Amino acid sequence: MASTNKTEHLGLNAWEETDRPQRTDFNADNSIIDTKLGEHLSNSDVHLAYEEKMWLKRPYAELSYTGNGNDTRMVTLPLVAKLVIIAREGYPMSIYEGSVNKVCGAVLSRDGFSTGGAEFNSMGALTVRESSADNGIKYSLNQSGVTYRVVAFR
Numbered sequence: 001m002a003s004t005n006k007t008e009h010l011g012l013n014a015w016e017e018t019d020r021p022q023r024t025d026f027n028a029d030n031s032i033i034d035t036k037l038g039e040h041l042s043n044s045d046v047h048l049a050y051e052e053k054m055w056l057k058r059p060y061a062e063l064s065y066t067g068n069g070n071d072t073r074m075v076t077l078p079l080v081a082k083l084v085i086i087a088r089e090g091y092p093m094s095i096y097e098g099s100v101n102k103v104c105g106a107v108l109s110r111d112g113f114s115t116g117g118a119e120f121n122s123m124g125a126l127t128v129r130e131s132s133a134d135n136g137i138k139y140s141l142n143q144s145g146v147t148y149r150v151v152a153f154r
Contacts (some may be wrong), residue, residue: 060153069144075126081152082110086118089147100133102140117141
């Protein structure tokens, strides 16, 4: 005989002292538990994969891009960044060449701080610049064939 009462959420047997449990009652409860738990565990809307969990625990992302020589270029970030550091591989942040300060790296923050040559665009990605010298400064964050490293912090 099934129980007099049932649990609120899964409808499992909640036995009274006078109830007489049977094997079929326990099997029915186990089937309900297995079905509901299985549905829950396989629901990717409420559970993250291991890689997704590790990504959330990591407060930063590293990536690189190769410049294409255009005046501007968009660099998509894998997270919503509050702070970004860009550096040309193997170079300091800036080099003085002749009468021009060539800027090969940048630091920028979501609250508006930037050393120049890069900015957050309306989609949350970066826009980097490759420019001609102006007032003794040349931004070189998209030089053709050059690799740039990016570290973005949450």
